[in-house]
Amino acid sequence: MAKSPKISASHEPGGLIVHISGLLPSLSPAEQRVARLVVADPAAAARRTITDLATAAETSEATVIRFCRSVGMDGYPQLRIRLAAEAARRVEPPDARVVGGDIPPGADLAQIIATIAFNDARAVEETAEQLDPAACEQVVEAIAGAGRIDIYGAGASGFVASDFQQKLHRIGRIAFYFPDVHTALTSAALLGRGDVAIGISHTGTTSDVIEVLEQARTRGAVTVALTNFPRSPITEVADFVLTTAARETTYRSGATASRLAQLTVVDCLFVGVAARNRSRARKALEATAEAVLSHRVGANRRRA
Amino acid sequence: MAKSPKISASHEPGGLIVHISGLLPSLSPAEQRVARLVVADPAAAARRTITDLATAAETSEATVIRFCRSVGMDGYPQLRIRLAAEAARRVEPPDARVVGGDIPPGADLAQIIATIAFNDARAVEETAEQLDPAACEQVVEAIAGAGRIDIYGAGASGFVASDFQQKLHRIGRIAFYFPDVHTALTSAALLGRGDVAIGISHTGTTSDVIEVLEQARTRGAVTVALTNFPRSPITEVADFVLTTAARETTYRSGATASRLAQLTVVDCLFVGVAARNRSRARKALEATAEAVLSHRVGANRRRA
DNA sequence: ACGCCTCATGAAAGTAAGTTTCATCCGTGG
DNA sequence: CCACGGATGAAACTTACTTTCATGAGGCGT
Numbered sequence: 001m002a003k004s005p006k007i008s009a010s011h012e013p014g015g016l017i018v019h020i021s022g023l024l025p026s027l028s029p030a031e032q033r034v035a036r037l038v039v040a041d042p043a044a045a046a047r048r049t050i051t052d053l054a055t056a057a058e059t060s061e062a063t064v065i066r067f068c069r070s071v072g073m074d075g076y077p078q079l080r081i082r083l084a085a086e087a088a089r090r091v092e093p094p095d096a097r098v099v100g101g102d103i104p105p106g107a108d109l110a111q112i113i114a115t116i117a118f119n120d121a122r123a124v125e126e127t128a129e130q131l132d133p134a135a136c137e138q139v140v141e142a143i144a145g146a147g148r149i150d151i152y153g154a155g156a157s158g159f160v161a162s163d164f165q166q167k168l169h170r171i172g173r174i175a176f177y178f179p180d181v182h183t184a185l186t187s188a189a190l191l192g193r194g195d196v197a198i199g200i201s202h203t204g205t206t207s208d209v210i211e212v213l214e215q216a217r218t219r220g221a222v223t224v225a226l227t228n229f230p231r232s233p234i235t236e237v238a239d240f241v242l243t244t245a246a247r248e249t250t251y252r253s254g255a256t257a258s259r260l261a262q263l264t265v266v267d268c269l270f271v272g273v274a275a276r277n278r279s280r281a282r283k284a285l286e287a288t289a290e291a292v293l294s295h296r297v298g299a300n301r302r303r304a
Numbered sequence: 305m306a307k308s309p310k311i312s313a314s315h316e317p318g319g320l321i322v323h324i325s326g327l328l329p330s331l332s333p334a335e336q337r338v339a340r341l342v343v344a345d346p347a348a349a350a351r352r353t354i355t356d357l358a359t360a361a362e363t364s365e366a367t368v369i370r371f372c373r374s375v376g377m378d379g380y381p382q383l384r385i386r387l388a389a390e391a392a393r394r395v396e397p398p399d400a401r402v403v404g405g406d407i408p409p410g411a412d413l414a415q416i417i418a419t420i421a422f423n424d425a426r427a428v429e430e431t432a433e434q435l436d437p438a439a440c441e442q443v444v445e446a447i448a449g450a451g452r453i454d455i456y457g458a459g460a461s462g463f464v465a466s467d468f469q470q471k472l473h474r475i476g477r478i479a480f481y482f483p484d485v486h487t488a489l490t491s492a493a494l495l496g497r498g499d500v501a502i503g504i505s506h507t508g509t510t511s512d513v514i515e516v517l518e519q520a521r522t523r524g525a526v527t528v529a530l531t532n533f534p535r536s537p538i539t540e541v542a543d544f545v546l547t548t549a550a551r552e553t554t555y556r557s558g559a560t561a562s563r564l565a566q567l568t569v570v571d572c573l574f575v576g577v578a579a580r581n582r583s584r585a586r587k588a589l590e591a592t593a594e595a596v597l598s599h600r601v602g603a604n605r606r607r608a
Numbered sequence: 609a610c611g612c613c614t615c616a617t618g619a620a621a622g623t624a625a626g627t628t629t630c631a632t633c634c635g636t637g638g
Numbered sequence: 639c640c641a642c643g644g645a646t647g648a649a650a651c652t653t654a655c656t657t658t659c660a661t662g663a664g665g666c667g668t
Contacts (some may be wrong), residue, residue, distance in 0.1 A: 006457050028616055037585050046385050050655060065656060076382075076655060077625090084385035085392030112579065113572045117432030121425040122567050128421030133414040140413065156470070163563075166460075182508065256571040259467075260564050266631040267560045268417045274415065291513050302534040332645060354626055369627060380626060381654090482656045 016086045016127045017042055018245040020071050025203075026231035031067040033057040038079075043087035048075045116256070119247070123257040126245040131265065138283045139196075141241050142222045143168070146196040149175040150186050150221075152212045153200035160226075160262040161200050167270045176293075185214045191221040198206035198224045202244070202258045204232020213237045224267055228258055321346055322392045324375050335371040337361040342383075348393035354380045363420045420560065427561035428568045430549040437570065443500075443544050444576035446526045447472070450500040453479040454525075456488050456516045457504035464530075464566040465504050485512045492516045495525035502528040506548070506562045508536020517541045530569055532562055546573075 021039050024032060034057040038045045045053060054061045065076060073079040110278045143149055149168060153161030158179060165177035178184035191197060199209045199215030204227035214237040225238035228246055235241045244261035325343050328336055338361040350355060358365045359580045371379060377383040447453055453472060457465030462483060471482035482488035495501055501520030505514045508531035518541040521527045529542035532550055539545045548565035 030617065046389075048379075049653085050569050051653090061655070062618060062657080063616085065617090077353075077381075080381075081385055081388035084388040085350075088389035088392045108437070108442050109572070109576050112383055112575050113440065114436060116571050116575060117428055117568055120564075121428045121569070124393050124421055124425045124564070128417050131417055133412070133417060137413050146337065156467075163463050165458075256567060256574075258506065260567060262423055262425075262427070263560070263567075265423070265565060266418050268413070270560075271416050271420060291503055306647090333645065353624085355624090364628070366647065367645090507635080 015126060015129055015245075016071075016082050020131050021247055022228060022230055022243060023071060023246060025229055026072055027067065028061040029287075030057070030063045031070055032116040033059060033066045034064055034069075038083065043070075043084045046080050046084035046087060055081075058257045062217070067225065079163040110196050121255050123246040123261040127243075127261040127264050128268075130243065130245050135240050135242060135250075136268060136272060139224050139242065140269055140276070142196045142224070142240075143173065143273050144276045145194070145268065146222075147174070147194045148190060148191065149173060149198065150184070150216060151175060151177045151198045151200070152186055152209045153177070154181075154206050154208050156259055157202055157206070157209070157262065160259060160266060161198070162262070163263065164266045164270070167266065168273070171270075171274050171275065181208045181212065184208075185215055188212045188215040188221075190221060191216050191219045193220040195219075195221040196224065197221045198226065199234055199238065200226045200262060201232075201234050202228050202246075202262070204229045208233070210234050210237055226262060228261070254274075306557060311465060312456045319373075327375065328476050331371065331374055332367075333361040334361070335374060337363060337444045338368055338371045339375075340520070342387065346387040346561070349377070349509040350387040350391060352385050355552040366437050379461050383489075422566050423561050427550040431547075431565040431568055432572075434547065434549050435572065436546075439544050439546060439577060440572060440596070443528050443546065444573055446528070446544075447477065447573065447577050448580045449498070450526075451478070451498045452495065453477060453500045453502065454491055454495060454520060455479060455502045455504070456479075456489070456492075456513045458485075458510050458512050460563055461504040461510070461513070461566065464563060464570060467567065468504075468570045468574070471570070474575070475574075475578050477577065480590045485516065488512075489519055491517040492525075495520045495523045497524040499525040500528065501525045502530065503538055503542065504530045505536075505538050506550075506566070506575055508533045514538050514541055530566060532565070584605070 007183050017039055020035055024035050024039075027035055037053065037057050048056070050061050050064050057064070066157045067078055068074070068079045071079070074081065081245055149165075151161040151165050153159075158177075160265065162177045162179075165175045168175035176187060178187055188197060195216075195288065197213055199213035201209045205227070213223050213234065217237055217239070222240070223238045224240045224242065225234045225241045226244070227234050228244045229235075230241060242265055244258060244265060246258035246261045308495070310516045321343055324339055327340050328343075331339055332473035338357065340356065340362055345383065352360070354365050354368050358368045372378070372380050372383045375383070377386065383495070453467040453469075454604070455469050457463075462481075466481045467485075469479045472479035480491060482491055492501060499520075501517055503517035505513045514537055515537065517527050517529065521541055526544070527542045528544045529538045530546045530548070531538050533539075534545060534547050546569055547571060548562060550565045
């Protein structure tokens with residue numbers, strides 16, 4: 001039989017591990033067990049034979065193979081060498097820090113700070129690495145040429161949406177953000193060809209956002225999804241999918257790392273759009289900065 | 305018969321490739337052919353199957369195995385993953401990212417992404433490094449014991465303030481954020497001993513925020529400033545000063561990195577507060593997460 | 609509630625990869 | 639000319655990997 005059709009999965013240059021953890025929720029339970037082992041210690045996994053790994057994950061070899069295919073590999077040997085390469089690249093001292101994990105109960109604040117910063121920084125870096133420049137380019141182009149840009153997001157992602165809106169607005173793009181679903185739906189219904197709708201949802205399962213994005217799409221707008229999970233429902237209603245790479249999936253820290261990752265992507269898009277017309281953007285930024293000047297008190301000074 | 309004595313081969317820390325080329329002359333002719341292929345392109349070799357490699361070296365699989373043993377490997381698979389790792393490590397593109405600088409005019413999106421991510425990640429890390437755990441501890445304590453927490457911020461910092469408010473609210477602390485100065489002033493006037501007021505301003509010169517914080521202070525509340533500049537005006541009205549360490553000072557990218565740094569600090573405080581009463585915080589988080597469950601659509605699944 | 613369908617899963621069969629064995633070949637020195 | 643020893647590949651063998659298929663659980667429409 002021919003190659004399986006496969007879902008894109010094509011783009012995971014930044015990191016196989018990141019890629020895998022992104023797809024984690026889209027995997028079946030047994031495959032997830034395998035995935036977790038692999039993510040937890042890629043180097044060790046690379047050393048194992050398929051039977052070994054299957055046993056460790058309490059499943060069969062068949063499932064391991066299925067897992068390989070699910071993450072875009074041809075088979076186990078390929079996964080193995082990719083993992084080995086990956087593990088080698090991240091010479092990063094694994095350190096005592098809990099990567100992506102929970103904060104240990106007895107931790108003092110210094111530890112907490114270190115752990116959080118580590119995870120946050122990591123999310124930003126890994127997000128950038130796996131971000132597909134080509135997809136970004138297209139999104140930037142769409143935004144730059146859009147008649148109007150609607151940005152949707154609920155809860156924590158709402159902040160990001162709002163932030164994005166503000167940024168675009170500051171460089172003279174016509175952008176909107178709606179905290180309310182009804183208003184958002186109304187707005188989406190008024191979109192048309194040449195407009196852009198951007199939906200932000202970390203999990204990719206926020207029905208409100210999906211619904212609105214779908215509406216926008218049926219009206220002919222270009223739809224963009226920003227999510228951590230490349231196979232989540234929101235991607236089905238999006239023309240372009242941009243993914244973040246935050247490992248945290250628990251509610252633990254209120255999804256801060258994921259938010260930072262989202263903001264990073266937003267920044268990239270923003271700068272990309274601004275770069276399309278530097279002088280105009282610069283002028284707009286200066287004007288807006290000036291506008292708030294009267295709300296600033298005298299410069300930074302040494303105090304008595 | 306026992307294992308062949310073989311050349312030491314025990315230790316090859318510097319690099320497998322180097323090691324192999326070192327003992328190349330001690331190998332038999334057929335093995336040398338294999339070795340040369342491997343040294344010439346380790347990555348390619350790692351991708352080949354043993355039969356493949358044997359054919360390419362115009363020899364038999366048996367010889368390849370012998371070669372593996374000669375260089376100290378257990379067998380072909382082990383050689384393979386070692387080669388993959390080796391190849392990955394030596395690719396390491398040190399790259400010339402623009403550190404802290406502006407985006408060069410002609411930059412393509414990939415460069416933009418790399419630059420932004422680098423600066424963002426840096427801001428997060430450096431902020432964490434210079435953050436004073438003792439000061440944080442005191443702030444955490446104040447928040448944990450506060451009757452009420454007011455959070456102020458304008459513009460971009462307003463998002464952070466709002467985010468913080470939401471976070472604290474989710475773990476059951478009574479926290480407020482006011483987008484409007486007047487409302488904020490009113491609220492500050494009602495604060496008293498045992499309450500906490502937090503002012504967020506990147507530049508530390510936002511008069512609105514300073515004014516409100518001052519009001520709060522005169523009412524007896526504990527005041528906290530979160531700013532990038534330890535000697536800015538806002539610090540004069542704050543009992544505790546927490547600083548971020550974002551390099552960007554220009555309006556260039558709309559205060560990107562600084563926002564991430566602020567969020568990181570907020571996250572640290574949040575986790576610190578939550579850690580004070582894990583079970584309660586956890587319960588609250590679970591409850592709030594559950595509350596939005598009905599707004600989530602079916603899990604991530606493979607689509608057709 | 610019922611049956612139907614889809615999907616996840618592992619057992620087992622099948623195939624390919626890796627490893628060992630062994631006979632051969634070739635050069636060397638008696 | 640005949641041992642002898644090392645190098646080598648063919649083939650047997652073993653292990654690892656892959657595919658197929660039957661089963662059973664869970665969801666969905668009737």
